[in-house]
Amino acid sequence: MANQQLDIVFTAPHPDDIEIGSGGTIAKLVKLGYKVGMVHMTIGEPTPRGSVETRKKEMNQAAEVLGVQVCDMLDLPNRVLMDGPEARYAVATALRKYRPRILVGMAGRTPGASPDHYQAQLITEASRFYSQLTKWNERFDETEPFRVDHLVYRPVGIGAEVHHYHSTFVVDISDTIEQKIEAIRCYKSQFDETRFEGLEHYLRSGNGVEGSSIGVKYGEKYALPRPLGISDMVASLGDWKIPPPFDPKAPPK
16 A cells, blocks of 8 residues: 555554554544554464465555555564564554554553553554654664654453543444454455354444443543643533433433
């Protein structure tokens, strides 16, 4: 896909991680007119079910469903992904290349799933810092330094610890949940009908809980490593969609 400056970049270790965590938000941002990129750190192979060629094809199909302007795959090793200089250089090079204002990465340890997930969080955090470093261009494919304004976490629902972030927010994905599910369905090598049925139930349930916290049908929750700064409190605190049956604005029965 085209190389261009982006508004926001989502990154995760394996193709399907970004779609599972943030597919609804990505589709919504694209609809709002923002330039969105997805950077997969590894090919995600080997797996018992896939191949490199199949996974790349599925990744591109999912990106097309979501409508992103950029979908990249870095040449980092699956299964043994580790935070370290080479991984940091690779992701930071992508940030210097696409120069987004916002970087989104998954957060949390998943002992019951791949340890690559937590390593990807560490790599993402470090890469944001590395992307702004001067006098090191040779380590970043001769790209120029760039400072990413905002780091945003997408906490995993199956994390080992309960985290208390400085601030959180939920994106209403009620109008893009089906697009998210369609994008994940592209990964047929990873999710046969039985596995996909379980995954879809997990996603609709989790996104339903996250959405209900702000009074909508489906949502995706994000966190910041700092307080959320706003300049206009009245504009930022819009109409509150209180979950039923507690809406005081509803007409009396």
